[in-house]
Amino acid sequence: MSVLIAPDKFKGSLTAREVCEHLAAGITGRAPGTQVAALPVADGGEGTLEAALAAGFRRVAVQAEGPDARPVATSYAERDGVAVIELADVSGLGRLTGPPAPRTATSYGTGQVIRAALDGGCRRIVLGLGGSACTDGGAGLAEALGARLEGVTGRGGAALSAIDRLDLSRLHPRLAEVEIDIAIDVDNPLLGPYGAAAVYGPQKGATPRDVADLETALARWSQAVAAATGVEAACVPGAGAAGGVGYAGLTILRGRLRSGIELVLDLVGFPAHLAAAKLVVTGEGSLDHQTARGKAPAGVAAMAVAAGTPVVAVAGRSLLPPAAIERLGLDRVYPLSALEPDGRRSMQRAGALLELVGGQIADDWLA
16 A cells, blocks of 8 residues: 655654654554655745755755845755745744844845846746745845835835835846746735734734834835836735735736645645555644644645545644544544643654554554
8 A cells, every 4th residue: 555645844843854754664664565655745834945855856055144134044946947935944033043023024035045046047936935034025025136125224124114116127137037936825915904014923023013113114115016016916815924025926026826735735746646645644733723724734635635535634733623624634633642742742752753653544544
């Protein structure tokens, strides 16, 4: 029997690749001879770059600015003229070298990586959003690609309150030649009570005053962008992704917003692997109410169900009631918390616990 393992990361514990390795060890240890295909996946946020590399893309190193303007060593993945860029790897919260900087954090480095891919001759760019440290509406990204923000001094979302005009006359010329897909897993607009500043600002360290200032600045930015591009997109679902980088992707880059997990599954060749599988194992650190809103296990399960293939999930914990699990199409969920109720110890022992779960899956499905 062939098993396809396609999980997302267990955040704070294991990468998606490591989850695959431990599950495969558990399954083959209990059911020798089982054919196991490991396919790490992601929903467009953290882990997207790793998923592309695991699927055979090559790594292209890039030096860029992190969200606090300090230099970082990052990269993009490339294959056959397609570049996969992960915003979190250059402009993410994990790249901050000091405390959160909600007012000044910038997406400039992500624009530098896009520029490198353009200069490298890539014909299609897949930009994975999520996990950003910034709330700058993608202004930093645009500036790195040649845009001029007249009236603005400094970088970061708060600085946008001073913008007078956006000049796109020096935008990188190859942007008009490439196809740009923007992978997202949220449906927030740029502005308003469900917008980038209000919803995600506090997660990036923003105080209520910061949120109000960032909202005002993003509104000013959206007016400048609309005047320069002729595109009104502040209310488009997904424009608020990654602190508003989704908005710049729609308007300035003229990209397409797409479901992150669907885009990643296509990139890594999931349909071909699925065709050969008799069982699919997916998962993530926490199965909860967010899972159904475009997270990796939901996307994997949907494709498996459509193909008529049984699909189970592993997770550090599952907060989903039986009805929600059924709606996702999951035949069963295996939470590590059933083996180790202490959350801290479960995260520390996640690898060993996943191997035990792999053995359980073999007993239940491969007998």
